[in-house]
Amino acid sequence: MPKRKDYLSWDEYFMGVAVLSSLRSKDPNTQVGACIVNTDHKIVGVGYNGFPIGVDDDEIPWEREGEWLETKYPYVCHAELNAILNAISSSLKGCTLYVGLFPCNECAKAIIQSGIKEVVFLSDKYSEADNTKASKLMFDKTGVAYRQLIPQHGSILLKLS
Numbered sequence: 820m821p822k823r824k825d826y827l828s829w830d831e832y833f834m835g836v837a838v839l840s841s842l843r844s845k846d847p848n849t850q851v852g853a854c855i856v857n858t859d860h861k862i863v864g865v866g867y868n869g870f871p872i873g874v875d876d877d878e879i880p881w882e883r884e885g886e887w888l889e890t891k892y893p894y895v896c897h898a899e900l901n902a903i904l905n906a907i908s909s910s911l912k913g914c915t916l917y918v919g920l921f922p923c924n925e926c927a928k929a930i931i932q933s934g935i936k937e938v939v940f941l942s943d944k945y946s947e948a949d950n951t952k953a954s955k956l957m958f959d960k961t962g963v964a965y966r967q968l969i970p971q972h973g974s975i976l977l978k979l980s
């Protein structure tokens with residue numbers, strides 16, 4: 820029998836894991852997932868955007884606007900940072916990060932400091948924001964490569980039963 824031709828590429832597989840992880844997010848507006856992969860194509864960390872452990876999801880609002888302290892922004896831990904903090908490996912040197920949305924400047928700093936060498940993203944919907952511009956400047960200066968994934972498969976069906 821000939822082998823399957825329609826199998827997922829590595830890029831789609833790891834981005835698929837990032838997108839699946841994003842489904843755990845309770846953010847009503849933007850759900851982001853991230854997946855860190857080492858040079859042996861092994862997943863070493865995953866994460867999604869959510870409040871820190873112990874911060875009650877039901878007490879903090881998911882608002883985008885209003886008094887800063889009453890929005891989600893000061894509290895939410897981004898997918899990339901969670902993936903780094905959740906990593907099973909003590910070193911992320913040379914790893915690739917797959918993420919649904921281009922990293923903000925705070926996550927960019929953590930990505931650089933952890934030794935991740937490549938960022939593969941799906942959406943760059945905040946490309947005009949200063950924090951995205953700062954991320955790109957830092958990645959350019961530190962040699963962290965970044966590229967947008969244009970998937971071959973627009974959707975992946977997961978049958979759970």
Ligand SMILES: Nc1ccn([C@H]2C[C@H](O)[C@@H](COP(=O)(O)O)O2)c(=O)n1
Binds near residue numbers: 849868883923
């Ligand atoms: N690269 C990113 C960018 C954003 N996030 C999180 C932070 C928020 O929970 C949400 C963005 O919310 P919005 O301003 O679009 O309502 O996504 C992230 O995890 N990683």
Ligand SMILES: [Zn+2]
Binds near residue numbers: 897898923924927
């Ligand atoms: Zn971030």
